[in-house]
Amino acid sequence: MAKRHLSRNAVRDIGTARVETLLRLSQEAVRAGRGDRARRYVGLARTIGMKAQVSLPPDFRYCRRCLLPLIPGLNCTVRLTGHKVVCGCRECGAVRRRPYLKEQKNHD
Numbered sequence: 001m002a003k004r005h006l007s008r009n010a011v012r013d014i015g016t017a018r019v020e021t022l023l024r025l026s027q028e029a030v031r032a033g034r035g036d037r038a039r040r041y042v043g044l045a046r047t048i049g050m051k052a053q054v055s056l057p058p059d060f061r062y063c064r065r066c067l068l069p070l071i072p073g074l075n076c077t078v079r080l081t082g083h084k085v086v087c088g089c090r091e092c093g094a095v096r097r098r099p100y101l102k103e104q105k106n107h108d
């Protein structure tokens, strides 16, 4: 392998830019009906993110099982049950539950 000459910060900057681009492309691909491409983009973004120590933006939702970017109304269902937000992937059926206790408490 070539000698490493980029500082960790430089790697992180480049990584951030590439992750952002890939995630944007993946969402465009989903909307264009190209789930295969979208999954590939998310996979690449995750790999680059790990290598460059960049975490994916928390507001970017994707299926943890099949890596498809989740867009409510298009390829995922969002339901409220009790104290959980339930997000289901329509492609593979994976379900993710997140609590929303904080938001409920603020309502009182």
Ligand SMILES: [Zn+2]
Binding pocket: 063, 064, 065, 066, 067, 068, 089, 090, 091, 092, 093, 094
């Ligand atoms: Zn899925």
